[in-house]
Amino acid sequence: MRSLSVGLGDRTYSIHIGSGLLDRVAEFVAPLAPTSVLVVTNEIVGPLYGRRLVTALETLTRTSMIELPDGEHTKRWDSVAAVLDVLVARGADRKSLVVALGGGVIGDLAGFAASIYMRGIRFVQVPTTLLAQVDSSVGGKTGINHPSGKNLIGTFHQPSVVVADTDTLQSLPSRELAAGLAEILKHGLLADAAYFEQVVGDLALLRGRDPAALAQAIERSCEIKAAVVGRDERESGERALLNLGHTFGHAIEALSGYGEWLHGEAVGCGMVIAADLSRRVGLLDDRAVRSVEHAVALAGLPPRIEGLGADAAISSMRGDKKAEAGAVRYILLERIGRATQRAVPDDLVRASLLAGGFR
């Protein structure tokens, strides 16, 4: 087992990564001494791992489970209300605990519900997708979607502990595994060129779900993200760099309808567009752009998007919650291993979108 600490003052918490950890969740939860536990999961993950987790937690305290529908469309208020209703019905109090068992959708939604129940109760993340293990379980962002934008409604609420069992990745569909690799590549691209090269070299192992390669990548990615978040928890500055590929990715998701593209797939495409845009503003050379494209393709991700409108994308990005007074600050690459943030003229953005398959 690998463990690391996310340093956030009195909200500091640990991430445990390794094989067979699902059966040890009770051991990590015990120090929290919850008065009751609600496991929030979905109809795919629940039947696979839910019962085991509930049985383990029942050795500690009264434990219930709620299974929500699978998919991005579950990230809406109705689902949060369903979780809150169960908390109320089971008499959850301020010392109760929410455990999120699933991918990013479940983590974001369960974390949001925990953050607004009685003005905030504790929650634990048990991420079961690669994307959630490397990304959404670090940083405390919770939220749901609004018809007009992804994650427009949410809070910052740090988990009490994160338990990432790499065994759960064995049951993950290949498309979702690739989506997680997009975020791993992103961490290398924005912060650590040597790690990026290593991940590209390991992509065959990672796609083959080699436990050691996975655990190593998850740990390093969590370290990179934790370091950034530790320096800028509320995203007033540096943390925005973690959104490399996300401004474009969110536009892809919004224009194609949430759920059509996986978040990681949209981010993969978004990173290729961001690399192209970095070249157009004179930051990145051709070779580096090609190595980003190559890595995204090698990870099994679609490197291009076809047929979405470039103007609609620009308009959508102006409404992104990172925008201020309609001005978008794009996350660009200065080189592989170093990101920066700046405003870019619309015509250059449009050119990169067209190069990426927009019309």
Added chain:
Amino acid sequence: MRSLSVGLGDRTYSIHIGSGLLDRVAEFVAPLAPTSVLVVTNEIVGPLYGRRLVTALETLTRTSMIELPDGEHTKRWDSVAAVLDVLVARGADRKSLVVALGGGVIGDLAGFAASIYMRGIRFVQVPTTLLAQVDSSVGGKTGINHPSGKNLIGTFHQPSVVVADTDTLQSLPSRELAAGLAEILKHGLLADAAYFEQVVGDLALLRGRDPAALAQAIERSCEIKAAVVGRDERESGERALLNLGHTFGHAIEALSGYGEWLHGEAVGCGMVIAADLSRRVGLLDDRAVRSVEHAVALAGLPPRIEGLGADAAISSMRGDKKAEAGAVRYILLERIGRATQRAVPDDLVRASLLAGGFR
């Protein structure tokens, strides 16, 4: 104008109290440099003061207004969603500002909406009821009701500034003025016996809406609450003492249906019951109990509740969010000017409820 500071580290903010402040709101908001403003108010307060406030704020930045229905039943998710929809439609970003113009319902609801829009934007309180000026504008509690309990859903989110214009109290219905006096009496009872005596002596002036007496009481009450909140922002200890009368008050509100009793009226009754219970556990003498009853009656508040069920009240209090694992810790008076918190046997609680008019 009187001003005081609520000391909460980097979330420290000012409260300004006085006559004619509504026309000076832009001056207090200007340092926040918002990219846009949304005024949230209700259909009673909006026509009285909304236009004036919007006109003043429009000198700073793009300003819109939303009017919600009046009353406690507005404190539900639908209303929050309506506020969020307007924020999205007007292109509000992370530097936008929500201004709550109204009583506690509007403040709690608008503050909650601000706290979850884009994971938290700033908000300013312009409380127009005595209750909101002395109570809900200090402390950062936001929230909405759940069918099973008051304020079960919410966050801690501190305002950036509070502007309490005592002129707005001239248009306040007498019943709501009295409800505010309940909280003022509460502050004296739990923290400052001399202030309690002074308020009791000033009740005729206060009910006559004497501006100087009101401003003085609002300031002292805010000071008392701010001191407690400054020492215990997240209610892990001492802050619970501010709930004197509230555990019983919440039960009264829940059992009679929200909106039947004003919150301050229920708290007034709750304080009388809490005083009676303090006597039964041996803390308070008869004379002190009578002086609490006398003060509540003199403030124009109903000192008794008729016909609600004592057992239902006990059961409702067990579900209150202050309860832990079903155990209620009651806020009692050690003497006038000093509160304490403790568990009490059900039979004593029942006796006090019966004495207070429950059956």
